[in-house]
Amino acid sequence: MNPMKSPALSIDVPSKSARRKDSIQSGSTVTAVRPEILLVSMQTHIAELMVSVRTSAISSWFAPLRSILIICRDITAEAEHYLTMPLAVDTLKRLENTTTNVGTCSKMLMKIAKQFTNTPLTTCSQELFESTTNNLAIAFRALVSALRMTMNGLNHLSGQSESNASGRAISPLIATFDSMSISLPASNTNVLSTSAPTRSSPFLSYAHKNIKAYPHKSSLSNSSNTYEDSESGSVRSTSGSKNTYTSVSAVPPKPSLVHTNRHQIKSARLSVEDVTDRVARAIQDLLNTIRENDADSNTIHSLILVVIGHTNTLVLQTEHIGRIVVVLAEAMGSLRQALVGLCMSLRGLGEKIQFAPYNRDLRQQIANTAYDVAKHAKLLLQELQ
Numbered sequence: 001m002n003p004m005k006s007p008a009l010s011i012d013v014p015s016k017s018a019r020r021k022d023s024i025q026s027g028s029t030v031t032a033v034r035p036e037i038l039l040v041s042m043q044t045h046i047a048e049l050m051v052s053v054r055t056s057a058i059s060s061w062f063a064p065l066r067s068i069l070i071i072c073r074d075i076t077a078e079a080e081h082y083l084t085m086p087l088a089v090d091t092l093k094r095l096e097n098t099t100t101n102v103g104t105c106s107k108m109l110m111k112i113a114k115q116f117t118n119t120p121l122t123t124c125s126q127e128l129f130e131s132t133t134n135n136l137a138i139a140f141r142a143l144v145s146a147l148r149m150t151m152n153g154l155n156h157l158s159g160q161s162e163s164n165a166s167g168r169a170i171s172p173l174i175a176t177f178d179s180m181s182i183s184l185p186a187s188n189t190n191v192l193s194t195s196a197p198t199r200s201s202p203f204l205s206y207a208h209k210n211i212k213a214y215p216h217k218s219s220l221s222n223s224s225n226t227y228e229d230s231e232s233g234s235v236r237s238t239s240g241s242k243n244t245y246t247s248v249s250a251v252p253p254k255p256s257l258v259h260t261n262r263h264q265i266k267s268a269r270l271s272v273e274d275v276t277d278r279v280a281r282a283i284q285d286l287l288n289t290i291r292e293n294d295a296d297s298n299t300i301h302s303l304i305l306v307v308i309g310h311t312n313t314l315v316l317q318t319e320h321i322g323r324i325v326v327v328l329a330e331a332m333g334s335l336r337q338a339l340v341g342l343c344m345s346l347r348g349l350g351e352k353i354q355f356a357p358y359n360r361d362l363r364q365q366i367a368n369t370a371y372d373v374a375k376h377a378k379l380l381l382q383e384l385q
Contacts, residue, residue: 045068046137279307308343
């Protein structure tokens with residue numbers, strides 16, 4: 001069999017965008033969870049890239065590779081932003097070293113990808129790809145850890161006083177995440193319907209047709225919840241310069257707040273529908289693969305990581321929505337709790353399959369757990385209707 005060649009395509013590396021003029025002032029409090037969100041996205045795209053490389057699907061390299069390079073650019077820009085601040089010498093040194101390592105590893109990955117764009121994909125080149133990608137993943141985790149320590153240090157120094165004062169500048173990364181979580185990007189020209197999804201939706205058609213091959217068996221009543229709705233008893237208003245909270249039982253919501261929440265729900269639904277469709281496609285790929293008797297255990301494990309990555313993204317997005325729209329917090333919280341537990345179970349099964357790739361009972365457990373993920377993701381989407 002002739003080795004598969006990649007199409008004559010070039011890899012367009014996104015140019016470094018102009019930095020925002022706004023910067024985080026010394027008295028601002030920075031939320032340390034943001035780098036973790038990038039880490040989840042990075043893990044998802046790396047898993048997608050590895051699936052493409054291991055299956056010689058060279059034409060599908062480019063989407064995850066481009067996403068990886070964009071994430072590296074974004075987190076590097078964020079780290080360089082903090083390097084301009086008056087921090088401790090050891091903190092600056094660690095942040096500088098980890099930032100340099102991510103830049104070096106991402107450039108190496110891009111170089112190797114270009115090298116094999118028009119050449120046959122061999123076992124040696126696959127191993128080189130995996131080794132380089134693994135180095136990038138290690139460097140990226142180290143940078144996330146350094147950023148988290150830096151942010152925690154800034155929060156401690158600021159004492160979290162007047163962190164939400166009017167006119168506070170916001171870091172580019174935080175602003176990007178917040179806008180993506182609750183509204184459509186300004187550049188998105190595809191206006192999707194905000195009506196309830198029908199069976200023609202890719203996600204719902206998947207849930208009703210494709211996952212029937214593996215009947216539902218497992219129960220999710222004992223899942224542990226790591227995502228808590230700390231604001232379930234209050235309504236948050238963002239119309240003023242400061243966030244204000246009012247009791248739901250004491251004061252009825254203002255018309256402007258109701259309008260804002262409706263708009264946010266509609267906008268958030270579009271984003272959640274996109275993520276649930278990605279969850280569905282990832283689960284379908286996983287089910288198709290585990291049906292193959294000769295499926296490689298590494299491929300199965302990588303597909304499981306893709307499912308987990310998209311599911312984690314769904315959990316993060318809906319957690320943010322639940323804090324904005326109080327009436328959705330309780331129902332969505334229980335579904336997120338189930339999804340978090342399922343992801344933990346799926347991760348454990350993914351580790352087991354590497355040592356027993358042809359165990360039919362283990363594959364059935366993976367299929368059942370994936371079915372549960374699809375079911376709860378669908379229910380989570382329906383909460384936004």
